Amino acid sequence: MKNYDWIVIGGGITGSALSYELAKKGLKVLLLEKELNPQNATRYSYGGLAYWSGTDKLSRQLCQEGIEIHRNLSEELGTDTEFRELDLLLTIPTEDDPKTVAQSYNKFAIHPQLLDVQQACELEPLLNPNEISGGLKLPHGHIHPQKTNQAYQQAFVKLGGEIKIESVRQLLQKGNAITGVITSTEEYHSQHTVVCAGGLSRSILQKVGITLDLYFTHAQLIMTPPVEIKLRTLVMPAILKRLMVESDVKEFGWDNPRSDIIADVMEPGAIQFLDGSFCLGQISQIRTDPMAKIDIMSSEKTIRKEIGKILPALQELPGTLHNCLVAFTPYSNYLMGKIEELTGLYLFSGFTSTLIFAPPLARRFANWVTKDSEQIPVINQSIRI
Ligand SMILES: Cc1cc2nc3c(=O)[nH]c(=O)nc-3n(C[C@H](O)[C@H](O)[C@H](O)COP(=O)(O)OP(=O)(O)OC[C@H]3O[C@@H](n4cnc5c(N)ncnc54)[C@H](O)[C@@H]3O)c2cc1C
Structure with missing residues (x-):
């Protein structure tokens, strides 16, 4: 039986940035990506960083944090993001x-x-x-989105993170807790599983009865x-x-x-x-x-x-x-946080202007996890279909 502090599902920019930030906190993290050479949204993105696009206090602050992260990211990750x-x-x-x-x-x-x-x-x-x-x-x-994604993954592995090319078939559920995942070949256990599967996040959550505005x-x-x-x-x-x-x-x-x-x-x-x-x-x-x-x-x-x-x-x-x-997600810039009904299940997906918002939010998410878990937003009935 393989145990991790966190399991991250999906190796696009959301999953890669979050895996890296969690590993930077010293957590034992497994990143699961279903394809060796993913044909995902990150790969086919323009790579634009819309740091001008904040409309309220929080989104403006995130845009500022996002562009600052990108300005220094090549140096931090040790690989050129072509910023x-x-x-x-x-x-x-x-x-x-x-x-x-x-x-x-x-x-x-x-x-x-x-x-x-x-x-x-x-x-x-x-x-x-x-x-x-x-x-x-x-x-x-x-930035070059694919190179940035690879840079995050390489830095994650250097920190001791593990990446496995396996498709998550379903989430492991015991009562109202998610305790890990079952992939095409293995079962992995963790108290914390976060879904970063882009367009397939919706169907992964639906398999455990969670339907969101995603x-x-x-x-x-x-x-x-x-x-x-x-x-x-x-x-x-x-x-x-x-x-x-x-x-x-x-x-x-x-x-x-x-x-x-x-x-x-x-x-x-x-x-x-x-x-x-x-x-x-x-x-x-x-x-x-x-x-x-x-x-x-x-x-x-x-x-x-x-x-x-x-x-x-x-x-x-x-x-x-x-x-x-x-x-x-139609009504906000992202859906991020813990799913209220199922202990141990989190979502980090549905972003608008993902490339500017996901890196600072991944950093905040990892800070909340390690310093003050009360601050992690809760995804509950109010943002349900
Ligand atoms: C043409 C185009 C231009 C764009 N331009 C911009 C832009 O300029 N700026 C910007 O900010 N955004 C842009 N975007 C949007 C941006 O690219 C996406 O929002 C972002 O890349 C999504 O990242 P993600 O990690 O959520 O999803 P993805 O990159 O799609 O990654 C999800 C990953 O999860 C994996 N996965 C799914 N299911 C499973 C499973 N069961 N088990 C294991 N792995 C699984 C998939 O294989 C995939 O690799 C653009 C998009 C397109 C199409």
Whole structure:
């Protein structure tokens, strides 16, 4: 029988950051990841750090803590995360009034600079001036998400943490306590198990009767090999239609998973990594079955067509379409804490702007665990479906 202080399920950025912070406190931690080479949301992310996006005291503080962590993370972990400061350029479609769109950003800690079409194209020469009525410029951070994830995992292992490539089949339950997990090959025991399984967190919790306001989209994007062409900024749309779809999510019948598309949003965006490769996105689809088959050809065609309007030079880049699941919760920036009904079970998932919020919250979580467990938030009926 193998015993740990903490078992962490899922080796994306949430699980890796949390495993590292728990191990840093001297705890014996097991990180379980189901795939050797995971096709997860972290791998296919743009890598943007939206530290401007805090809207209240806590989220603004977390954004500050998050960017400070990233500024020092390569040094702390001993591996380069490719952190850099970078302009975010949000495109405003021709049918929208730039001033009205800019005003909708007043709630954020840092207000964007409104650019006219010429200024936007000077900042990002690859932009098509005929498809925008202006742009918003914001200071953003950027990392290589996969390298950052690996950096966290390597530092975790150096601290004595264990990583096993095994899929968690179910949680071990004794009465109202979770006492560990059963994987494809083994049984592991712990008084504390935390679910960081991204889009699959929902189904892991459902197996022990816990249904939360935690959902997922199927996201599609194109990854390219390194190319000569240069994009200066991270480009995304100023109006995120995805957030509107996500606010209606409860109505989509999650108890009877369906593989057909219930909602479908295309938001043209692009980022170039330091090696010259691109991530071009992004389609977000609500299909309530996490295993739903995706029409790869149709998604690739849509992304190329929509990217071609905003950034014509990128439309025909060589590249491959990928699909991943992205967890979200509609009413807050994350779902984090202990599950009230089951002793020993915790959740760390459903983040918005995960790359900026997860590292500081992982650090706070580990502090609470070791210093003042009363402070760990409780996930109870009030945030239940
Ligand atoms: C195109 C795109 C662009 C994005 N851009 C940004 C951005 O610029 N900034 C930002 O902050 N966010 C961005 N995001 C969102 C961000 O990438 C995700 O929110 C984040 O990576 C999620 O991390 P995670 O750890 O929750 O999930 P994941 O990275 O999906 O990791 C979950 C892991 O759990 C594992 N797992 C699941 N079930 C089990 C099981 N039973 N047993 C063991 N392991 C299991 C999976 O294999 C997976 O590796 C973007 C997403 C996409 C798709």
